[in-house]
Amino acid sequence: MNHSYTRASDAVSADAVSTRAFLQQAVDHYPRLAAFSFTLKLPYRETMSEYRSLILRFHTEVWQRTGEYSRQRQQARQSSPPTILRWMWESASAPERKILLLINLDTLGALRDGVVQQDMSRILREAWCAVIHTDNNVTSMSSFIISRSDKNAFTVPFGRLKAGMDNMVPPVITARTGVICP
Template structure:
């Protein structure tokens, strides 16, 4: 991952990442994660850990007969130097929460637990510090809300400027 250098290019890149995610998934979910410190390789380790834990969750859901939709993990991270590590994870909500078979609040709690667990795995020295997590949702199946939700998500992504972006299939 390389930091984006030109401010205009950064804004366009973030717009593209958010728009592609919204276009791809009717129920997009975003998690703004604030990790308490930034050390060497924190971002890469956290992304890899989340990817593995999410993969385990998908396998568990499939084994129990629950419907699981594919997703691409899109990340937008605040570029260093920063005291904390802030990142936005964008993904398909239907990967971990099917609207007909799951309770949304329970699904969100499951993902928040997964993100907290990923944090503990990458930094075992500060177990008492938990990441702050904020939720952003763009549900295009509810058009009366989706424009406002999209604006909130995009503003969240812009708050990470200067930014670094990454995709994980």
């Protein structure tokens, strides 16, 4: 696994044009993209930098756990190609933050079997619990598959993903968390 992670300097405040470009890069990079949308309930902190630190620690936890998931798939002789975790999140001061994670679906397996969604949900919940030491603070979990090879699996999910992205409270921050390469 490549030992890269999101640094505070890697996260960029984005406007509507750059968030759409960020999404388009992810779609262009992976023919089958999985998108996980969820809300994190944040514990009280004094400063915005403390909130940002929590989010970046969460990214690192998810990156490590997804890397382990990928290694386990490869040990079981299942395909798990490299991926980059792409993140978008609301940075407004609020007790809850909407977050979007974009990842290569082929790294995880077939989302249609339901196991992948459960596994990613578990990874996200466990990662947040490791950061804040409290359960039940990941809510409103939904997922989308955006497949460029199938028009029916592209247009509607991509439209829903864009709509969800447009509903995020600005400013929105984007970041990429290193390559997972078992």
